[in-house]
Amino acid sequence: MEAVLDVATSTSTTASMLDQYAELLGEHVVDHLRQLGRLLAGKKVVHVNSTREGGGVAEILYKLIPLMRELDIDATWEVITGDPEFYQCTKTFHNGLQGWNVMPSHKMLAAYEAANERFAQQYADVLSSADFVFIHDPQPAPAITHLPHRQGKWVWRCHIDASRPHRPIWKYLRRFVQHYDASIFSLPEFAQPLPHPQYIIPPSIDPFSEKNMDIPEDEVDAVYDRFGLNRHLPLVTQVSRFDAFKDPVGVIQAYQIAKKIIPLQLVLAGGGASDDPEGEVMLQQVRNAAGDDPDIHVLLLPSDAHRTINALQRASDIVIQKSTKEGFGLTVTEALWKRKPVIGGDVGGIRLQVVDHYTGFLVRTPEGCALRMRYLLHNRERLSEMGARAQRYVKENFLLTRQLREYLALMVGVLRGTQDLIEVG
Amino acid sequence: MDSAGNSELKLRGCSQIALVTGNSATSLRELRDQLKVVPTSSIYQHFWGRLLLPHFAEPEYNNDFASWAFHSLQDKTLAERLSAVNPLDFDSPESLRQELIELVEARLEEREVLSWRQADHPFFFQFAQMVVFDANLRIDDPAKLSDALKHVPEGTIYYHFIDARRRNADHSDDFSNWLRDQGPKWREKADAVSKLDPYFSTLNGIRHRLIATLEH
Numbered sequence: 268m269e270a271v272l273d274v275a276t277s278t279s280t281t282a283s284m285l286d287q288y289a290e291l292l293g294e295h296v297v298d299h300l301r302q303l304g305r306l307l308a309g310k311k312v313v314h315v316n317s318t319r320e321g322g323g324v325a326e327i328l329y330k331l332i333p334l335m336r337e338l339d340i341d342a343t344w345e346v347i348t349g350d351p352e353f354y355q356c357t358k359t360f361h362n363g364l365q366g367w368n369v370m371p372s373h374k375m376l377a378a379y380e381a382a383n384e385r386f387a388q389q390y391a392d393v394l395s396s397a398d399f400v401f402i403h404d405p406q407p408a409p410a411i412t413h414l415p416h417r418q419g420k421w422v423w424r425c426h427i428d429a430s431r432p433h434r435p436i437w438k439y440l441r442r443f444v445q446h447y448d449a450s451i452f453s454l455p456e457f458a459q460p461l462p463h464p465q466y467i468i469p470p471s472i473d474p475f476s477e478k479n480m481d482i483p484e485d486e487v488d489a490v491y492d493r494f495g496l497n498r499h500l501p502l503v504t505q506v507s508r509f510d511a512f513k514d515p516v517g518v519i520q521a522y523q524i525a526k527k528i529i530p531l532q533l534v535l536a537g538g539g540a541s542d543d544p545e546g547e548v549m550l551q552q553v554r555n556a557a558g559d560d561p562d563i564h565v566l567l568l569p570s571d572a573h574r575t576i577n578a579l580q581r582a583s584d585i586v587i588q589k590s591t592k593e594g595f596g597l598t599v600t601e602a603l604w605k606r607k608p609v610i611g612g613d614v615g616g617i618r619l620q621v622v623d624h625y626t627g628f629l630v631r632t633p634e635g636c637a638l639r640m641r642y643l644l645h646n647r648e649r650l651s652e653m654g655a656r657a658q659r660y661v662k663e664n665f666l667l668t669r670q671l672r673e674y675l676a677l678m679v680g681v682l683r684g685t686q687d688l689i690e691v692g
Numbered sequence: 693m694d695s696a697g698n699s700e701l702k703l704r705g706c707s708q709i710a711l712v713t714g715n716s717a718t719s720l721r722e723l724r725d726q727l728k729v730v731p732t733s734s735i736y737q738h739f740w741g742r743l744l745l746p747h748f749a750e751p752e753y754n755n756d757f758a759s760w761a762f763h764s765l766q767d768k769t770l771a772e773r774l775s776a777v778n779p780l781d782f783d784s785p786e787s788l789r790q791e792l793i794e795l796v797e798a799r800l801e802e803r804e805v806l807s808w809r810q811a812d813h814p815f816f817f818q819f820a821q822m823v824v825f826d827a828n829l830r831i832d833d834p835a836k837l838s839d840a841l842k843h844v845p846e847g848t849i850y851y852h853f854i855d856a857r858r859r860n861a862d863h864s865d866d867f868s869n870w871l872r873d874q875g876p877k878w879r880e881k882a883d884a885v886s887k888l889d890p891y892f893s894t895l896n897g898i899r900h901r902l903i904a905t906l907e908h
Contacts, residue, residue: 295845299823455818456816460714465711465712465714466710467710467711467712672823673707677709679823680709680821685821686711
């Protein structure tokens with residue numbers, strides 16, 4: 268509960284968040300938030316996910332909740348936890364929703380349902396009395412079925428690339444999701460047939476967070492010595508959890524192909540999320556693939572190494588996100604914000620951010636990835652142009668104020684029972 | 693006045709959230725079938741509403757149908773024809789729908805292979821919930837309009853110059869309506885503004901053309 272208190276009581280540091288945004292994006296952006304916020308002032312909003320550290324959902328909530336509170340919305344954040352079988356089960360859901368032919372065992376499903384029942388009982392008062400409950404991803408999805416006397420509106424927020432889910436997994440989860448008042452997906456292709464409105468709201472980053480804020484040049488420069496990088500070689504980086512869908516081994520293959528033509532070095536930087544039990548296995552596969560190449564740097568960073576990741580991304584010439592499935596890919600947004608062209612897998616949310624040939628390149632193979640690395644490293648002017656365009660694109664579309672405005676508008680729309688026009692001013 | 697009819701122009705802004713209709717198409721034949729049944733608000737969205745959602749201004753194709761035909765079906769011919777459809781040429785959403793269906797059917801007759809070719813990526817029909825804000829700006833003098841337009845957010849341009857055509861019975865925009873009400877001196881400007889075609893342009897592009905017209 269400490270982190271909840273951190274978030275809830277951090278108004279002194281967050282009082283200026285809206286002002287900072289007004290300075291960066293214009294007064295009107297914040298004024299629109301305030302106009303919507305007035306309609307929701309005093310409402311109790313509870314967000315629920317399964318980890319407070321590591322992963323994009325936690326990062327967004329850590330910033331979104333103080334912003335909501337600054338608008339006088341009573342926003343809080345709760346976390347569902349479970350035993351190892353619960354996490355095995357939810358990781359299997361994650362893999363299955365992203366298309367793998369997998370299904371949790373009966374024992375895992377029992378652990379999953381039991382954890383949700385326990386969570387619902389433990390937080391029954393908070394959840395039942397809330398005006399809005401945002402349930403993030405499958406982990407806490409069944410909690411709704413244990414709270415028949417809930418008073419508010421419940422929204423299921425799916426952050427996963429569910430464009431081609433393994434059908435038995437979706438069939439099982441749909442039993443719970445169908446009870447919600449609305450759902451949110453990051454892209455239209457992820458939406459599934461459901462008996463309620465389905466909103467499309469892409470995630471976002473906070474440009475003032477430790478991970479994205481401007482930092483001094485010498486702090487960026489320091490990563491070379493700290494991680495034993497070569498100052499004379501171009502730096503190509505992928506920042507991601509060590510997860511098969513992020514294809515870190517494919518990135519190593521791409522690097523190996525490109526290196527035959529152009530000298531370069533590769534950083535694969537990742538941390539674990541506390542709800543991901545498969546990270547260790549993948550990390551070992553990555554280390555095996557890297558072998559003894561001194562120009563491949565596999566960095567296992569703690570989940571709070573935001574400033575280090577910031578510096579690594581800024582030190583990089585190119586950022587890679589060669590995922591084979593991707594709900595959105597906040598690391599892509601982070602890199603684009605830092606004026607780095609991104610070579611990304613031609614999948615999911617990456618396709619919304621990497622506009623082929625404009626903000627980076629979309630690729631399907633290690634060969635394609637290597638080709639684009641070579642192209643950008645040979646064409647520095649083009650690399651700079653793309654980087655500048657990338658930052659503008661993020662500024663206009665993928666900052667936290669846009670996501671918050673859409674959440675607020677959704678809440679007003681759901682309260683009023685409309686999906687058409689909302690006039691707030 | 694809110695938008696037209698009195699001496700003061702109260703500027704508003706807007707934004708949108710997209711929702712899915714539940715309809716999708718994985719081939720041109722399916723696109724035709726879905727075009728017959730989706731709500732007209734969805735067709736409107738794929739022509740106009742896209743301007744307010746996260747998107748990258750694409751120089752070539754200015755509606756989602758044309759863009760899909762090119763990028764997912766690799767059919768440049770159809771993409772060009774769909775891109776040439778100006779929604780302002782149609783007096784009702786239904787007639788625009790009919791034009792799209794006819795263009796797609798004609799193309800299916802021309803190239804049989806398109807009947808069964810699977811698109812690289814399906815087309816997902818969407819519609820939008822619009823949120824209208826007070827822009828906290830009132831214009832009481834037509835001479836001040838161009839200066840105001842230099843600073844308003846893009847949502848204000850969209851609301852008054854594009855979405856107004858859906859709200860106003862005569863499909864006119866709010867700016868020319870208001871200018872026309874400001875006396876004979878402003879009739880010419882009102883006519884010039886009303887003749888600006890907002891299609892084939894970004895919201896920022898529309899802003900610049902409005903300003904140029906007012907300051908000319």
